[in-house]
Amino acid sequence: MTTAVSPIESNPTASLTGRRGLGDRAFAGLALLAGLSVLAILLLIAWSTTKEAWPILRTHAGQFFFTARWAPSADHYGSLALVYGTLLTSVIALVFAVPVSLGIALFTTELAPTWLRKPLVSVMDILAVIPSVVFGLWGVLVLKNPASRFYTHVAKVADHIPVVGRVFGLFGGKANGSSFFTAGLILAVMIVPIITSLTREVIATTPQNEKEAALGLGATRWEMIRGAVIPHSKGGIVGAVTLGLGRAMGETIAVALVIGASAQVTSHAFAPGYSLPSIIANEFGDADPLKRAALIACGVLLFVLTIVVNVVANTIVQRSIRRSRGA
Amino acid sequence: MTITMRRRLSIAGALSIALFASACGSSSKTASTTSGAATTAAGTTAAAGDLKATLNASGSTFQKAFEDEATKAFSDKNKGVTINYAGGGSGKGRTDLAGQLVDFAGSDSPYAAADLANNKGGDVLYFPIMLGPITLSYNLDGVDKLNLSADTIAKIFSRTVKTWDDAAIKADNPDAKLPSTPITVVHRSDGSGTTQNFTAYLVAAAPSSWTLKSGSTVEWPADTQAGAGNAGVAKAINDNKGAIGYVDLSDAKAAKLKYASVKNKAGKVVAPNADSASAAGAGITVKDDLTFAAINADGDASYPITYQSWIIVYAKQTDKAKGDVVKAYLTYLLGDGQKLLPDLDFAPLPKAIQDKAVAQLAKITVG
Numbered sequence: 203m204t205t206a207v208s209p210i211e212s213n214p215t216a217s218l219t220g221r222r223g224l225g226d227r228a229f230a231g232l233a234l235l236a237g238l239s240v241l242a243i244l245l246l247i248a249w250s251t252t253k254e255a256w257p258i259l260r261t262h263a264g265q266f267f268f269t270a271r272w273a274p275s276a277d278h279y280g281s282l283a284l285v286y287g288t289l290l291t292s293v294i295a296l297v298f299a300v301p302v303s304l305g306i307a308l309f310t311t312e313l314a315p316t317w318l319r320k321p322l323v324s325v326m327d328i329l330a331v332i333p334s335v336v337f338g339l340w341g342v343l344v345l346k347n348p349a350s351r352f353y354t355h356v357a358k359v360a361d362h363i364p365v366v367g368r369v370f371g372l373f374g375g376k377a378n379g380s381s382f383f384t385a386g387l388i389l390a391v392m393i394v395p396i397i398t399s400l401t402r403e404v405i406a407t408t409p410q411n412e413k414e415a416a417l418g419l420g421a422t423r424w425e426m427i428r429g430a431v432i433p434h435s436k437g438g439i440v441g442a443v444t445l446g447l448g449r450a451m452g453e454t455i456a457v458a459l460v461i462g463a464s465a466q467v468t469s470h471a472f473a474p475g476y477s478l479p480s481i482i483a484n485e486f487g488d489a490d491p492l493k494r495a496a497l498i499a500c501g502v503l504l505f506v507l508t509i510v511v512n513v514v515a516n517t518i519v520q521r522s523i524r525r526s527r528g529a
Numbered sequence: 530m531t532i533t534m535r536r537r538l539s540i541a542g543a544l545s546i547a548l549f550a551s552a553c554g555s556s557s558k559t560a561s562t563t564s565g566a567a568t569t570a571a572g573t574t575a576a577a578g579d580l581k582a583t584l585n586a587s588g589s590t591f592q593k594a595f596e597d598e599a600t601k602a603f604s605d606k607n608k609g610v611t612i613n614y615a616g617g618g619s620g621k622g623r624t625d626l627a628g629q630l631v632d633f634a635g636s637d638s639p640y641a642a643a644d645l646a647n648n649k650g651g652d653v654l655y656f657p658i659m660l661g662p663i664t665l666s667y668n669l670d671g672v673d674k675l676n677l678s679a680d681t682i683a684k685i686f687s688r689t690v691k692t693w694d695d696a697a698i699k700a701d702n703p704d705a706k707l708p709s710t711p712i713t714v715v716h717r718s719d720g721s722g723t724t725q726n727f728t729a730y731l732v733a734a735a736p737s738s739w740t741l742k743s744g745s746t747v748e749w750p751a752d753t754q755a756g757a758g759n760a761g762v763a764k765a766i767n768d769n770k771g772a773i774g775y776v777d778l779s780d781a782k783a784a785k786l787k788y789a790s791v792k793n794k795a796g797k798v799v800a801p802n803a804d805s806a807s808a809a810g811a812g813i814t815v816k817d818d819l820t821f822a823a824i825n826a827d828g829d830a831s832y833p834i835t836y837q838s839w840i841i842v843y844a845k846q847t848d849k850a851k852g853d854v855v856k857a858y859l860t861y862l863l864g865d866g867q868k869l870l871p872d873l874d875f876a877p878l879p880k881a882i883q884d885k886a887v888a889q890l891a892k893i894t895v896g
Binding site: 271272273274275276342346347373374375376378380458459462463464466468473474484485486487488489490491493494 | 617618619620621623624641644647711713718719720721722741742743744745746747748749751752753754755757761768
């Protein structure tokens with residue numbers, strides 16, 4: 203009974219002790235190469251954009267990072283108003299998108315009748331692949347004018363209320379269709395599909411016995427969701443929201459078409475504004491060399507901002523996971 | 530066995546579709562340059578048969594409508610020639626030419642002196658090819674004729690004058706019935722040669738009222754609206770009652786906007802059209818390198834907010850085939866191509882400038 207014995211069978215722990223076959227080593231090598239190349243690309247992007255932005259950073263660095271006025275014709279390049287616009291529109295987008303996405307995800311997994319689940323999921327996935335320029339065009343051609351009328355009604359009422367009036371009141375006597383608020387709304391529509399599909403996937407992994415245990419103890423449906431589903435999925439939900447936030451911060455064309463192209467820092471949501479990606483899209487074509495450097499510096503700033511936001515969000519997630527696990 | 534077979538077949542199918550698509554793509558490109566009816570009659574004097582090259586260009590969107598018509602007509606007569614004019618803005622055109630990424634650039638303004646050192650191919654030549662008026666288009670019920678002076682325009686766009694029945698506008702229009710509607714100012718959101726020349730006009734004609742200087746983007750007051758491109762501004766004007774903005778004549782006509790007549794340097798109120806733009810061209814002083822500003826020109830019939838566009842090429846053309854086509858194309862643009870302009874609502878060059886440009890063609894050295 204002599205049968206050919208493979209190297210693994212003769213020495214079962216061979217792969218653990220490091221004597222691997224050629225196939226294993228080649229695969230490990232390729233995987234390492236892939237991982238390193240991603241890192242290399244990231245570093246290359248960071249280095250080459252900073253190099254292109256150097257002409258403006260060399261002479262105008264303080265002005266660029268700490269002032270809000272963007273006036274190339276007066277040789278004044280300040281990015282604070284752009285950073286403010288990027289963050290404000292993203293926050294508005296999150297405020298609208300997160301409850302809606304969470305609601306859709308919970309509805310699809312917990313409450314919807316079975317025949318409705320699949321169509322809902324398909325529609326969400328289709329919404330996720332619509333190109334952003336289509337959203338931008340829809341915003342400027344369809345949404346802007348009715349939105350402007352709606353804002354005017356709201357603003358006229360809010361104007362008289364002390365604190366709310368500073369945010370939702372009239373700006374310069376008008377409530378603009380092209381404003382931070384419209385950009386935020388369109389961004390919300392764009393990030394809902396992403397956040398929904400990821401949240402839905404995470405919620406669907408909630409162990410069935412935990413849910414049944416909660417229901418068995420007499421919890422209502424909402425209490426079951428709050429007690430068994432949400433704590434389990436918290437980390438994933440925050441991850442999904444971070445991804446949506448990343449997309450909202452980087453969205454270029456859709457925002458450029460509806461944000462109103464006016465770099466200013468103001469609390470009024472119905473005022474025209476500007477964001478880092480949209481100023482790059484709008485002004486790059488006709489820019490002289492110094493302004494190009496300034497716009498590339500805006501790109502670098504956006505890059506850094508996105509990384510910082512991601513790191514902060516991840517830290518919060520890790521901390522909350524550790525806390526909920528009682529470690 | 531079946532899985533591997535299926536995989537092999539699908540790979541083969543994908544490859545063949547890719548090859549088919551790329552073959553189709555390239556053949557349709559050559560087909561489009563030979564089809565289409567020629568719009569001009571006489572051909573150029575250069576031997577039409579032996580010009581063969583593909584030229585790439587980018588730059589001013591102001592000239593783009595003209596370039597689209599002219600390249601089509603030129604390629605129809607010279608079957609071996611393909612010219613791709615990409616647009617993208619005057620700044621992009623100048624930068625692309627500096628890096629020798631394109632064969633010629635369209636630009637509404639010349640290089641800044643400090644940037645000339647970046648041009649890799651040496652000295653450049655400026656060939657003016659057309660003039661065009663910028664209109665002050667507005668949306669106001671009941672007012673079909675509007676006259677504006679430079680000071681009033683500057684005050685409107687600086688938001689010093691905020692309503693239509695302001696004293697300044699009334700002074701320009703003593704007979705008109707002006708409502709008290711608030712003015713909505715519309716400007717460009719993107720960087721633009723149109724903005725540059727419009728603001729250059731305000732700097733030249735109303736220096737005391739206009740403090741925002743001139744440039745492809747300007748620090749507009751915060752309570753104004755923005756539109757993307759001339760078409761975007763035209764749409765924004767149409768959407769807002771009481772709006773006023775600066776739009777190219779062709780886009781203003783396409784959007785069926787009303788536009789104002791402007792008081793020129795000689796004190797006469799002139800409406801924007803091809804004739805008044807040409808008249809503006811006749812009244813300007815041209816520098817030796819053929820750069821000039823048609824803004825705020827002298828002359829009774831001149832429309833003051835007229836601007837110009839150049840094609841910029843390197844004087845030394847290193848590639849013989851491309852250099853021959855560049856010369857022939859410029860000859861066409863400065864000759865029969867000028868006939869295409871009035872239909873596009875642009876103005877042809879005045880004869881003096883046209884002659885100087887044609888004479889400058891000799892300065893291009895090929896090969």
